[in-house]
Amino acid sequence: MNRLGAARASQSPYSFGAQPDSHSVTRFRFWAPSVDAVNLVLEGSTPQRMQKLDDGFHELVCPAPAGTRYRFALPDGMLVPDPASRLQDGDVHDSSVVCDLHQYGWKHAPWKGRPWSETVLYELHCGLYGGFKGVEQRLPDLQKLGITAIELMPVADFPGPRNWGYDGVLPYAPDAAYGTPDELRSLIDTAHGLGLMVFLDVVYNHFGPDGNYLPSYAPEFFRNDLDTPWGPAIDFRRNAVRRFFAENALFWLREYRFDGLRLDAVHAIHDQTWLPEMAGFVRSRLGSERHVHLVLENDDNAAGLLRQGFDAQWNDDAHHVVHHLLTREDSGYYASYANNATQMLARALSEGFVFQGQEDPVKPGRIRGEPSADLPSERFIFFLQNHDQIGNRAMGERLSSLGVATNALKTAVALQLLTPQIPLVFMGEEEGATSPFLYFTSHMQPELAKAVREGRRKEFAGFPAFADPEARSRIPDPNEESTWELSRVPEKRNQTANEWRQWYRKLLALRYQYIVPRLQGARSMGARVLGEGAVSAIWQMGDGARLSLYCNLGPDPCPFTLAPHIDRDTVFFMGPADVPGMSIGALTALPGHCVIATLESHGEHEHA
Template sequence: MNTGPSAALSRKEDAGGQLYGFGAVPLGGGDTRFRLWAPGAREVALLIRGQEPRPMTATHDGFHELVCQAPAGTLYRFGLPDGSSVPDPASRMQDGDVHDASIVCDSASYSWQCGHWRGRPWTEAVLYEAHCGLAGGFDGLRARLPELARLGITAVELMPVADFPGPRNWGYDGVLPYAPDRAYGTPDDLRRLIDAAHGLHMMVFLDVVYNHFGPDGNYLSSYAPEFFRTDLDTPWGPAIDFRRPEVRRFFAENALYWLREYRFDGLRLDAVHAISDRSWLPEMAAFVRRSIGPNRQVHLVLENDDNAASLLEQGFDAQWNDDAHHVLHHVLTGERSGYYASYADDAGGMLARALAEGFVFQGQADPHRQGRLRGEPSAGLSPEHFVFFLQNHDQVGNRALGERLISLGVRQKALRAAVALQLLVPQIPLVFMGEEQGASTPFLYFTSHTRPELARAVRDGRRREFAGFPGFADAHALQGIPDPNDPDTWRRSRPQADDEAAAEAWRRWYEQLLALRREYVVPRLRGARSMGARALGPSAVCATWKMDDGARLTILCNLGDEACECTELAGLPPDAVFFSGPEDSGEARAFLQPGRLPAHCTIAALESEGG
C-alpha cells in the first residue's frame, strides 16, 4: 500500500473535493500541495525562500508533487536539473512580476459580502468592456461601478488580467493564467471588485486567453516542451497542444478557477479559432458547468473567427458578432480596406442578415480570406446567442492610430442612431469603455516589455503590419504610429471626453436607451426568433422578431444621409412605437403615414400578440 505523498494527497483531495491538479493548493493546517507538470525534467525541487531545496516526487504521467508545511504567503519556485529555477505556471499570485517568485494563496480566506449571489440570466446582459489598468486598477474600477449601474450596465467584462510582463499591457501577453497581475492589485482586491459588483446586482465577466502565451516570462518549453506542438504555428508562436490530456486539464481547471474562486459570472474566450483541437471547447464547457452545479448562472462567450455556430449549441451562450460590427463600421465610415472589403458590396443586405440570422458568413467564400469558406449556418439560433458591438478593444486598438468612431468623421446623428439600433435589437449589446461618454481619446496598443530587443521588435512589427494600408505608404507616416512600449501611448489611451456637457448628453442617451431595452426587450428576449429582415437601401434596414411572449418587435434603422422608402412604416400602429430618434421629437413619427424613413434615424415598435 502506498503511504507516500501521493497517497496523502489522494486522501485529502477526496475529503476536500475542492482541489486543483496544478499549482500550490493549501490543504489546511499550514500544509500545501505543490504540483508541476514537467515531463521534460528528470527531477524537480521545491525551492521555498529561506529553506533548503526539497526534492519532489515524480509520477508516471510527468507530474512532480510534494506536500509540506507552507502556509499562505510562502514564496516559492521550482528548481530544474540545469540549475535554473522557474515560477509556478499555475501561480495564484506573484511576488512582483512574471519572472519573480510565486506565492502560496488561500482563496478561502476572503470573506464574501454577497455570498448569496447566484447570478443573472444571460438575456439581461448589457456588457461593458473595461481595461483595469486604464480604469485605475481593481480599486479604481470598483469605484466606477455605481455610475455604470445607474447607466443600465448589468455586466462588466474585464480585459485579461492574467499576469503579463511589466505594468502596462492589453493583457493578451499573459504567461501565468491563474495569477491576477499585481499592477492592478492583489487577488483580494479583485474579489472586492467582484463582490461590490454583485452588491449592485451586476455580473462580472473575464476575458481569458487559451490560444497562446506571451513572448516574455513563459518557461514551459524548458521543462514541458510537450505543452506545444512542433507541427503547427499560430500568429503568436507554436500552437498549444490541446491533444494532450494534461494541457486540456490545465486550461479547463483555469476556467473553473476563475469562476469558482473569484466568483466571476462568465468568461469570454479569446480567439478560439487558434485553439488546435476544437473538441476541447465543449468538453471544457461541460466540465465547468458540471463542477459549478445548477445553483449558479454562469455564462461562456466565444470570440471565433470561424463562425462555428454549432458551438453555440454545445455549452456556450454566445459569440462576439464581428460580422455585424464590420458591416456597420463600413456603413458608418465608408472604409473598405482590410476585412471591411468583404462587407462593402451589399452592406444593407449584409446588415439585414446579421440582424436576422447572426452571422453574415455562414459557409460562403470570404474575399478577405482569399476566398476561404467561412462559417456555419446560424439562422436557427436565437438572437441572444450573438454579442453586438459598435466598438471594442480589437476594433479600435488594432487600428494604427486607435481611433474611435467619433473621431472618424461619422456624423453624430448617424452614430446616435447606430447606438439606438445596437441597444434595442434582441442581440446582447457590448459597450466599450468610453463610448458611454462620447470619448474621443484613442485606444492604442500598449506594452511595457523590459527587454529592449523585444520592445523594439514589437514596435517595428506593428509598423510593418500597417505598411500596406492607405495613409501609411511612406516611412514618415509609419513613424507616426505610436510606439507600444512608450508610457505615453498608455497614458493617451485613458478614455476622456472633450467636453463635459457633451459627455453628459451621451450618458443620458445610453441611459434612456438602456431603460427602454430593460422595459420592452429584456422581459421578452429568451427564445426570441427572427421573422425576417430586409435592406431598405445600402445604409438602411428593417428587421422583425417574434418575442418570447408572442409580441412582435420591429426595428427600422436608416444610417444614411437621405430618407428612404419604407412600406413597413405604414403598417405600424403609432401607439406601438416606443422609440424614434435620435431626437425622439416626433420628426420620425411624422413619416409613419407617408412611409419614408428619415435619415440618421432608428424607430422601434412593439406590437402585442393579436394586436
C-alpha cells in the first residue's frame, strides 16, 4: 500500500474539511498536530470541543446542515477558517461554509471526456472574462473556433477580488469573486454539452502571503530547512500533507467534473515521489472509463514523470526558442537560447525538450533535463504565449506588441498548430490582441501591497530597459485596479481581430482533419536546419502516414528541395502570393515567412 493508500478509512474519500450527510449531520476534520485543543465554532452556537485523534486530526460529528457557517478556535482564541473549506462566506479571513457537494443537477452526466490527442487548449483568466458566468457565455464562440479544451487559471480562494490565482490559500474553495460553486459547475456542464473539456490550473507548491493560517496550528505542514521563491517549502514527506493535496486533485476532478489539471511549477515540490503517487491515486479512484488528463509545468524537464501517469508538460523550451527567433530578445531566460537557436528549434520539434541533461550555457554548473526523444510528440504542449510568458514581462506585452511582423507571427502560429505537439492558445491571442496581460493583485494590507509593488520593480532592475529607477517606476502597480482593467481583452472585435480568428479557424480545421486522427502513436523521424530560423521536421503518424513540415520564421529565403510528388500531398501552404499553390513542388528555395505541410500516405512514402 502506498502512502496515500494509508488514509483513514471512511465512506467519504476526503480526510479534510466539513462533509455533511443526507441527514444534515456533518463530520468536521481539522489537522492541527501542534495544538492540544480545538473548538468548532458554528455561527450562532456555543463552541464545541473536538476530539483529538492520534494522527494529528481533530474531529467532531454534529448537526450542521449545508449553509452552516463555521470556524475553528485555537487555544489562544484565534478563529481560523477551514484550510479545506469548500466555500467562504466572503473572503479568505471569513467563515467557512458547509457545502452539499451533490445538490447540483448535472445535465450532461454521461460525459466521459475526450482523448488527449484531440486536445487544443485555451488558457484564460476567469475574472477578466466576467467570472464563471462570463466564461460560460463565451464557450460557443470558442467551440466554433476549433478549441476543444479550456484551461482556467487557478480559482482557489485568494485575498481580495483581483489576482492571477497563484496567491491562493484555500485550495478547495472556488473564489467568490468569480461566482458560486454551482456557477462553476454550470460552466463545466455547459462546456461538456458543447463537447469541450475543462482543465484547472492548481498550485501545490506554495500558499499565498495573505490568509494562510496553517503555520499557526500546523507548522509541520512546512519545512524549516528548504525555501522556495514563495517562502518555506511544503513538507511532502508527511502523509497528511500528501493526502491534503492528492485529495484536492481528486476533489476537483470528482466533485466538479473537471477533465484535467495543470500542476503549477512542480519543480518546487521537493519530494518528487509524491507526483506519480498522486497520479495513481486519482486515476484509481476515477476509473478507466473517464478521460482524465494531468499536465505538468516543470522547469527541470523531468521527462521521467511523463512515463508515470502524466499526459504532458508545458514545453517552455519550444516557446523560448521561437520567442527569441521572432523578437531577437536575449535577456533573462532567453539568453540560454540565443546561440544555435534554429538548431534548438529543430530539437524541440523532434525531441520535445531542448535541455535533456546538458549544462545551461549561461548558468555554468546547472545541468538541466532528462532525455525525452523517446516520448511521443503529444507529451509536449506547444505555446507561443501564456500567462507567464506575457505577464512576467514588466509591461505585459504580447508578441503582437513587440514589433513582430504579422506574417512572421502567422508563420509561427501555423508551425504551432500543425505539429503533433499539443497546442495551447492564450486568451486574446486568437484575435491578435494588443492589450497587455499584466501581473495584478488586490492585497488589502498596505504593507503587503507596497512590498509586492517594490519587489516586482526590483525584479527588473537587471534588465537594460529598466536599469534606471525612473524607468522602473513606470512598471504598473499590481495592486492598482487600473492594472487589472488594462489586462482585459476588448470585447468588440475589429477587422484585424476577425482576420486573426479566420486564420486560427482555418489552421485548427486542418489540424482536426489531418493530424488529430493520426496523432496517437505519432513519432518523430527527425528535424534539420535549413537556414537561419528555418527548419524541416518529419513525423511518422499513428496510421503510418508521414507528416512533413517546412517552416521559415525569417524574412529571407533559404535553399531546400521538396520531393517531386509533393504537390499532390500538400496539406497547407503559406507563403508569398506570387508562388502559385500548384507549383510548390518546383520550389528551390523556401520563401521567407513560409510554412508548407505535407502528408504522405503509408504507400506513397514506401515508394517515394
